[in-house]
Amino acid sequence: MSRHTASVAVTCVLIGGLISGCDQSDCAPKAIAGVYETYSPIMLAVLPEVVPKAIPGIAVSLGLFAADALARYLIEHAVPKDKTWLLIEQTLHGQRRTSVFELGTDHELKVSVNGTQLKHVDLYVKERQIKVIIPPGTAAEVAVTDAGNGDAVAVRGTVPGDLDGSLDLDTGRTSPDDSPAARAADIQVETFGFNVGPRLVNGAAAARFAGTGRPTLHACMSMPSTAWTSEFQDWQPGTQDRSWCIRTNAGHYGLAVPKQTGVFWIGPAADAGAISYLLWAQPGLPAAPATTVPGARTDEC
Numbered sequence: 001m002s003r004h005t006a007s008v009a010v011t012c013v014l015i016g017g018l019i020s021g022c023d024q025s026d027c028a029p030k031a032i033a034g035v036y037e038t039y040s041p042i043m044l045a046v047l048p049e050v051v052p053k054a055i056p057g058i059a060v061s062l063g064l065f066a067a068d069a070l071a072r073y074l075i076e077h078a079v080p081k082d083k084t085w086l087l088i089e090q091t092l093h094g095q096r097r098t099s100v101f102e103l104g105t106d107h108e109l110k111v112s113v114n115g116t117q118l119k120h121v122d123l124y125v126k127e128r129q130i131k132v133i134i135p136p137g138t139a140a141e142v143a144v145t146d147a148g149n150g151d152a153v154a155v156r157g158t159v160p161g162d163l164d165g166s167l168d169l170d171t172g173r174t175s176p177d178d179s180p181a182a183r184a185a186d187i188q189v190e191t192f193g194f195n196v197g198p199r200l201v202n203g204a205a206a207a208r209f210a211g212t213g214r215p216t217l218h219a220c221m222s223m224p225s226t227a228w229t230s231e232f233q234d235w236q237p238g239t240q241d242r243s244w245c246i247r248t249n250a251g252h253y254g255l256a257v258p259k260q261t262g263v264f265w266i267g268p269a270a271d272a273g274a275i276s277y278l279l280w281a282q283p284g285l286p287a288a289p290a291t292t293v294p295g296a297r298t299d300e301c
Helices: 029-038 067-076 180-184 217-221
Strands: 011-015 042-046 050-052 059-065 084-092 095-103 109-113 129-133 140-146 153-159 165-167 187-190 197-200 205-209 243-247 253-258 275-280 291-293 295-297
Touching: 042 050, 042 084, 050 095, 059 067, 067 095, 109 129, 129 140, 165 180, 205 217, 217 243, 217 253
Parallel strands: 042 291, 084 129
Antiparallel strands: 011 129, 042 140, 050 295, 059 095, 084 095, 109 140, 153 275, 165 187, 187 197, 205 243, 243 253, 253 275
C-alpha cells in the first residue's frame, strides 16, 4: 500500500487535566519510576485501511470500535488509575472506526502527528483520554511522548538487589568488582559482608531529594555540592516515599528509587533491595528513540 506524504489535518483532544507532575503526598517515587520503566515514547503508524498495532506492556489494545459501541464502552468503563487511553479514529472499509489503546502512564502527554505537535482541545468527555482523528484516505505517524517538564529520558534501568558486583548506569553493563571493567562502574551492590546494599563508586554520587513531587533534571543539577555523597542517604528497601538524584562518573544526571514495594518482599530475588533508575537526556546522552510500531492489515472491523 502506498503511503501518503501530504500533511494531515488532525484533531487532538486531551480529556480532563492530565497530571504533569506529582505534588501529592501519596504520589510515591516508586510509582514514578514504574511509569518510566513501563512507558516509553511511542510512534504508531496509521495507514489507510490499516489498524495500528499494539505495543505489549506499553500501548495495550482495548479494542476496535464503531461509534455507538465506543460511546457505550466509554460510559461503562473508567480509565484505570495511573493509565491514559489513546483513541485513534480512522476510516476502515468506508466506516469510521476507533482503536483504543491503554498507556501505562497518567503523566501529561505530548502528541505529534507527522512531526507536528498538536494543541490540546478540551471537550466534554472522560478524563485521561486523548483522541486523534485521522481524515479518510490519509496516513500519519502518531508520536506520544511524556511532557513532564520537558525532560526527555535517555536511559531506564534496574540495579538488581542480588547483583553482587558493579554496574555502569550509563551503559547498563555489569562486571565483577575485581575486573578492569569495574573501574568504569557507577554502583556496587554487595549481598554478603559488612557493606550489604548499594553504594556509589568511581566518582558517582547521589543526593537525597527532599522537595515535593518528583525531581527534574534542573532540580538535580541545582543540588548544592554538599548534598552529594557516595551513599544513598537514608536508603531503605521498600520505602516508597524517597527518591535520590544521581550523578554518574560520566557527569550524567538521573533519578533513583527503591524498586522493592514493601519491607516484606514476596517476588523475584533480584527485585529485593533493587534500584529503579533513569538518566535524563543531556549533552553526551541523547534521548531514547521512540518505539515505532507498524500498522497491521485488517479484513473486518
